[in-house]
Amino acid sequence: MVEGEIKLLGTWPSPFAIRVKMVLEQKGLSYEYLEDDLLNKSELLLKHNPIYKKVPVLIHGDRAICESLVILQYIDENWSKTGLPVLPVDPYERAIARFWATYVDDKLVTSFIGILKATTEEAKAQKIADTHTALELLEGAFKKCSAGKDFFGGDSIGYIDVTLGSCLAWIKAAERISGAKLLDETKVPLLMEWVNRFLATDCAKRTLPDVERVEKYGRNLQVTTWNVVPAK
Amino acid sequence: MAGSGTSDVKLLGAWASPYVVRARIALNLKEVQYEFLEEQFGTKSELLLKSNPIYKKIPVLIHDEKPVCESMIIVQYIDDVWINSGPALMPADAYDRALQRFWTVYVDDKFVPSLFGIMRSPTEEAKAEAKEQALASLQLLEEAFGKISKGKPFFGGDTIGYLDIALGSFLGWMKAFEEMNGFKLLDDTKTPLLCAWADNFCNNEVVGAVIPETAKLVELAKVMQARYKSAPPAN
Numbered sequence: 001m002v003e004g005e006i007k008l009l010g011t012w013p014s015p016f017a018i019r020v021k022m023v024l025e026q027k028g029l030s031y032e033y034l035e036d037d038l039l040n041k042s043e044l045l046l047k048h049n050p051i052y053k054k055v056p057v058l059i060h061g062d063r064a065i066c067e068s069l070v071i072l073q074y075i076d077e078n079w080s081k082t083g084l085p086v087l088p089v090d091p092y093e094r095a096i097a098r099f100w101a102t103y104v105d106d107k108l109v110t111s112f113i114g115i116l117k118a119t120t121e122e123a124k125a126q127k128i129a130d131t132h133t134a135l136e137l138l139e140g141a142f143k144k145c146s147a148g149k150d151f152f153g154g155d156s157i158g159y160i161d162v163t164l165g166s167c168l169a170w171i172k173a174a175e176r177i178s179g180a181k182l183l184d185e186t187k188v189p190l191l192m193e194w195v196n197r198f199l200a201t202d203c204a205k206r207t208l209p210d211v212e213r214v215e216k217y218g219r220n221l222q223v224t225t226w227n228v229v230p231a232k
Numbered sequence: 233m234a235g236s237g238t239s240d241v242k243l244l245g246a247w248a249s250p251y252v253v254r255a256r257i258a259l260n261l262k263e264v265q266y267e268f269l270e271e272q273f274g275t276k277s278e279l280l281l282k283s284n285p286i287y288k289k290i291p292v293l294i295h296d297e298k299p300v301c302e303s304m305i306i307v308q309y310i311d312d313v314w315i316n317s318g319p320a321l322m323p324a325d326a327y328d329r330a331l332q333r334f335w336t337v338y339v340d341d342k343f344v345p346s347l348f349g350i351m352r353s354p355t356e357e358a359k360a361e362a363k364e365q366a367l368a369s370l371q372l373l374e375e376a377f378g379k380i381s382k383g384k385p386f387f388g389g390d391t392i393g394y395l396d397i398a399l400g401s402f403l404g405w406m407k408a409f410e411e412m413n414g415f416k417l418l419d420d421t422k423t424p425l426l427c428a429w430a431d432n433f434c435n436n437e438v439v440g441a442v443i444p445e446t447a448k449l450v451e452l453a454k455v456m457q458a459r460y461k462s463a464p465p466a467n
Contacts (some may be wrong), residue, residue, distance in 0.1 A: 063330075066334055073328075074330040091312035092295075092298055094308075095312075096308070102305075
């Protein structure tokens, strides 16, 4: 294990930065959090992530690691003897965890952000349907991965828990902004139980922003960046 | 243990897919016996639809009847399971592993779309832009190679590793596009390290056995291009 100061460059609403915070919390690691400004990116961000110029970036000593899922695995592997493992130990379970984490980013995130970006009712309805589909598949994934336990990771919060959990403020904000029910206990009952359990954890309470704040931020993006005319 | 040596491991794939090549290189490096089940171009078998219901794509590794999907997840799985066979595909150090993963994400997110953009572009202008983006990506990968290889022949050091497999599996298609378009993607003057790397990679006997022949890919590319040109414009 390599020692050294840990810094996390992030922005408060970014689920990608939030999930890194969650894992650092889970591992009990102390770090300095540096809030970046996407409209005025810091020197530190541009220096350490010249390729994508995005948050999060983990700076550990003289190392910079970019891409949230790469960062999560780095933390898990570098601090493998600290706290609980984030990824499962069994190779097949690891493959499944990696699969679903990628699925969350490729399909779920694009769907719920797509609801907010939609400029027509048709497009919005499609994205709402896509979000429901993704959540239903994740319901199935939860059933298999949790094997009757509290989290995707079993007894403790794991890789899929933080990847999906870091999106919860945005999903709830998207519900408020769009008026559509996304987390529906009649369609995804197990997932809803997991959502409530997860939100009650210290890990979630310390890292997730208030839904109202995300809602306001999202509504602002709709007007200023996404050219979406807000519904009356 | 169920079944004989070969029937324990199956790989659903197709000869031309670079994503499938990734899985095959990893299996071969680890000396794993497996049954290769070839999907027919344009159709999806029952087994594929059952094993990968979410994406319905190849490759799918089926190990003791349990499916693993997504090419680089498969490569990591192979490295995790057959840990005592063949070279380690991932380095030992956590930061070196992070670099392998970061650049693999880059290959899939930035390099591959621009590479296939060369074939799919409907106009000469769009094709030229795709080519420029592909070249720019390769320039960044050239610099990355300089740092990561630490003077050795591969991104993985002395032996082929995770990132070598991620990028190298596209060399067949890169050569096909070079031939079809009369330009160079890897160039001795601009990307000398990657040129040397590409030679080392393709000359490796494990790799040589599964990288598709350039001539066959060129033929296939022509068929695919005709389909893109005749397809109605997307809404």
